[in-house]
Amino acid sequence: MDEELEQTAPKGKNDTFHDLTEKVEKAIAVAVVRKGADKEKVFDYLDELDELAETAGAEIIEKTYQELARPNPATAIGTGKVEELKEVLRENDVHLVIFDDDLTPAQTKNLENAWGVKIVDRSGLILDIFAKHARTLEARTQVQLAQLQYMLPRLTRMWTHLSKQYGGIGTNMKGKGETQIETDRRLIKIRIQRLKEDLKEIAGQKEVQRKNRIDLPKFALVGYTNAGKSTLMNAITDAGCYVEDKLFATLDTTIRGITLPSGQKSVISDTVGFIRKLPHHLVASFRSTLSEARDADVILHVVDVSHKLFREHIQVVRDTLDGLGIKDKPTILVFNKIDKFEDREMLNAIKEDYPDCIFISAKKLHNITSLLDLMQEKYDENVKCTNILLPYTDMQKISQIYGLCEIIKRTDGDDGIQLELKINKEKDQIFFHHFEQYITQ
Numbered sequence: 001m002d003e004e005l006e007q008t009a010p011k012g013k014n015d016t017f018h019d020l021t022e023k024v025e026k027a028i029a030v031a032v033v034r035k036g037a038d039k040e041k042v043f044d045y046l047d048e049l050d051e052l053a054e055t056a057g058a059e060i061i062e063k064t065y066q067e068l069a070r071p072n073p074a075t076a077i078g079t080g081k082v083e084e085l086k087e088v089l090r091e092n093d094v095h096l097v098i099f100d101d102d103l104t105p106a107q108t109k110n111l112e113n114a115w116g117v118k119i120v121d122r123s124g125l126i127l128d129i130f131a132k133h134a135r136t137l138e139a140r141t142q143v144q145l146a147q148l149q150y151m152l153p154r155l156t157r158m159w160t161h162l163s164k165q166y167g168g169i170g171t172n173m174k175g176k177g178e179t180q181i182e183t184d185r186r187l188i189k190i191r192i193q194r195l196k197e198d199l200k201e202i203a204g205q206k207e208v209q210r211k212n213r214i215d216l217p218k219f220a221l222v223g224y225t226n227a228g229k230s231t232l233m234n235a236i237t238d239a240g241c242y243v244e245d246k247l248f249a250t251l252d253t254t255i256r257g258i259t260l261p262s263g264q265k266s267v268i269s270d271t272v273g274f275i276r277k278l279p280h281h282l283v284a285s286f287r288s289t290l291s292e293a294r295d296a297d298v299i300l301h302v303v304d305v306s307h308k309l310f311r312e313h314i315q316v317v318r319d320t321l322d323g324l325g326i327k328d329k330p331t332i333l334v335f336n337k338i339d340k341f342e343d344r345e346m347l348n349a350i351k352e353d354y355p356d357c358i359f360i361s362a363k364k365l366h367n368i369t370s371l372l373d374l375m376q377e378k379y380d381e382n383v384k385c386t387n388i389l390l391p392y393t394d395m396q397k398i399s400q401i402y403g404l405c406e407i408i409k410r411t412d413g414d415d416g417i418q419l420e421l422k423i424n425k426e427k428d429q430i431f432f433h434h435f436e437q438y439i440t441q
């Protein structure tokens, strides 16, 4: 039975959740906003939804919003708006409505019944894009897990994904017995459990690989989607990371070696971007992908400073990192895409608000050398140098030392092994607890 489900559950790349990718589908975008909200911002948010829709393969032909004290529990928007949009959908022959907010399963169902069209909410759309872009086994497993968790409470509506004979998306589930749905719900729960176990196993293998890697200084690129992380990765290495002017081009982590200005070998990782209101299931399942950021000595927070909402993007990234328990890391705020500014005066004003930032253009390779200098500086600020002499009788401890520190120089002398080390300040305490007796200076 589980096998049957496995065959029909969403598989990622070629079997996406809402199937928007087959052909460009016309859609309207709807947002529900609190009374008195900043109108300009509302349209900026809808523009972002437009980009998401485009990435998923849909074309937004109209954007609309409604101000409400609170969303209508039955239909998110008010009944008058439901009627008004019904007309718009009919007149324009549109069969898809995309909501900027997450809808409850009941709201989705009621709107589908009222309009007779497909309804996709923000989380559903993002999940769809992730499914389309997932390439490695880990990313595909992570997305599949998030999709099934999203699907579970919406099972009646999602029936078509489990039983292909019912065809199109959003088809009404009339005639399907509760018993059948119960069976599916049980099967999905089993599948979720399996995927979680698979992910644990993959994470375990990665952990082994990580442990086997020589402990070089680590830098991690993080940032809002489309900020230019992969472009920057390519600019400072020759990694050949996948760059595209689409949201969520990168879903996996790429790690490459770089040499710092001092000649110090180090590694840099590029990973999945963030976005406002990232579905929580996705954040949870991408925990392991983001573990490189957790392990990093220095984080490079890349920002598209030419974006109107860049300040908000910075906050979203900071909040997401906080939510993942990644905080208080030495961070460089990298303001990218400055080639888009004709008026450099603007940058001076920005610098006043973010005095520690660095302005670059990853695409035009502007200021990359200064960035590398800053990376070196930031790393050095956070490490401490020390020398130890490890007697041959305690030789078994050497791998632990290699795991904790960066070895600058090793001399195998008469009394033991002399090591010149760099220790990250975060690991300082553990190091001194275990190796204090060997310190020579």
Ligand SMILES: Nc1nc2c(ncn2[C@@H]2O[C@H](COP(=O)(O)OP(=O)(O)OP(=O)(O)O)[C@@H](O)[C@H]2O)c(=O)[nH]1
Residues within 6 Å of the ligand: 223, 224, 225, 226, 227, 228, 229, 230, 231, 232, 242, 243, 244, 245, 246, 247, 248, 249, 250, 251, 271, 272, 273, 274, 336, 337, 338, 339, 340, 360, 361, 362, 363, 364
């Ligand atoms: N003008 C300009 N465009 C840039 C610059 N850096 C990146 N871009 C463009 O921005 C778009 C997104 O770049 P990516 O490097 O894929 O961005 P990313 O942050 O890796 O995006 P995700 O993987 O989707 O999170 C591409 O079209 C790049 O060519 C820059 O310095 N200037």
Ligand SMILES: [Mg+2]
Residues within 6 Å of the ligand: 229, 230, 231, 242, 243, 249, 250, 271
């Ligand atoms: Mg990328």
